[in-house]
Amino acid sequence: MGLHRYAFHAMAATNEVQVHAPDRPRAEAMAARAIEEVRRIEAKYSRYRPDSIVSRINAAAGAGPVAVDTETAQLLDYADACWRQSGGLFDATSGVLRRVWRFEAGRRPPTDAELATVLALIGWDRVERANGTVRLPVAGMELDFGGFGKEYAVDRAALVLREAGATSALVNLAGDLAILGEQPGGEPWRVAVQHPRREATALATLPVASGAIATSGDYERYLEADGVRHCHVLDPRTGRSARGFQSVTVHAPSCLVAGSASTIAMLEGHEAGLAWLEALGLPHLCVLSDGTLVDRFAPLSRG
């Protein structure tokens, strides 16, 4: 058994598959299938590809319903569960906020008037789903799988690895990752969590033997104006950036769940967010806006 690592580019990021395998050809075959699965999901749910199911649904906004396959319908069911459990904070139609937000140095946050034009297009509750079809009722509305597509790809890639025979592997898509089994010898994998303020520095190294880790933070895409940081995690009700956390890292049985749990916590803000995570019962590691570290990873994973 040896550890084989394969870096690859997908979803606008550098990603990695690591797999323990008896020989290189087997490792290579397993990794190739996982990478192919990530690329499949990227192509299927990309906003940038006019032929993707997402582009077709968005293009038909204000017009007729678009038939969707089972996988897409199930992902939308998941988005629906997130919307319900988060009290509407997690909204798969909030991608239109990108039209007025530009997370680049020197940019200003949008004005209330600018936000008002796109807030009118947000509302998961207005999305019509019936009989395997999806319809966006207002022209200009958009579905965006950005909030869960990558996490879903992590889970799928991990499943593909397991089906290909891997018993110890890791899938890392830009920091969101799934782990399949302990390393040979019973050792857990060591997952470094990015420090939200110090580049290329680990906030902590977590021992993880199974499940998935996802992080939401205010440090990847943001703009600063008048000394205030505006991050890309946006509240669909106000159109404004989430406040209260620099980063939220969650360990869950699935990356999809870890990702939505951390995103919802970011949107809930400091106190409500911590209460949400505690109620979920998932191990988490958070850095509050003032830099305070909240480490509730220990009880379950460091035992």
Add this chain to the structure above:
Amino acid sequence: MAATDPGEDRTTRSGALGALMQAALALPILAVAARAGAAEVGEIGITTLGYKERGLMKVTEPVLWGRVQLAEVWEIEASGAVDIVTGASPELVTNLSGKPVQSVTGASINDRRTTGDVKVTRRFGDYALAASTARSNEEDYHSKSWAVEGRVDLNQRNTTLVASYGESHDHVGSSIDPTLNAPRDTREYLFGVTQILSPLDIVESTLTYSRGHGDYNDPYKLTLTFYPDQVLPTLLPDTRPDHRDMLAWLTRYRRHFPASDATLQAEYRYFHDDWGITAHTLEVGWEQRMGEHWAVRPGLRYYTQNAADFYAPVIPRPTPSVLSSDQRLGAFGGLSPSLRVTWRGGDGWKVEGTAGYVQDSASFRLGGNGSEAFATLRAVYGILTVSRAF
């Protein structure tokens, strides 16, 4: 249906995880709760081979082999086998009928061969050291060998270098000459590089040089030549040089095609020795996965070689000091199509069957001008392996 008020389903916070998990589990992910402690650390299997050509039939009793990894840094591989060869082996090349032909003498041989080998590898981070030994015993052939190997992974394990040194000490006997007990010693040096070119393709190149000295004669091969101007024919036993230096260069390339879930496997081997033989082997295979459990691999191998300097089906005059009429030292080519079918079940079970056909003939030599006396060989073979990873 449009979603309703988000708050109405948000009954209790403690139910939120259950609701999210339930929704997540409806998706085809199920990557949750990976089997704990199920890391693949070993494999055990049995392999049997059957081979049939005109007059010669060979069936191995199942080879039992295994591989186990201990504490991640140790790996032990071992196998053992008993072969039974039945059929007629002694061969005489004679020009009695006007042109040299190979004929099989009446003597029949039943032989039993026992073999065993073991290899132990210790890994030190990116370095690994291995030692191995093998034994093979037949009534008329005994072989003992050992080797040491060093391996280093570079470039984040995208490049692997391997070097090894081995010795083999053999004794050649004969069931028709009980007094024969001739030694043969070989030293082998190997250097190899494996390079991952991308997540989808990999190339491996290995250079092997070996120097041997001792008895290379085949006690079952005889040459009988009639001369028009000579009353009695000349009979010569197989007399080969007492040394052999060989160079082999093997390059393998594999490329995975995710869209078709298939792997191309290609390899080329160059061989040259100081007996004057130069040979080329090209093999191409296409491993096609068909769903979760099945894979098929059609393959085709082509082989061509020229004759050894001392190969002659007719004894020249004056009689040379070295001569062999063994047609395996002649010029010929071979084509071998094969088909392998693999089934992988759950729990690490694997069953693999290979069926192949071999045809060696003078006309298959590259350029077509093989040795005239080469008797076309046609054979079929089958290999069956059942294994289980644990």
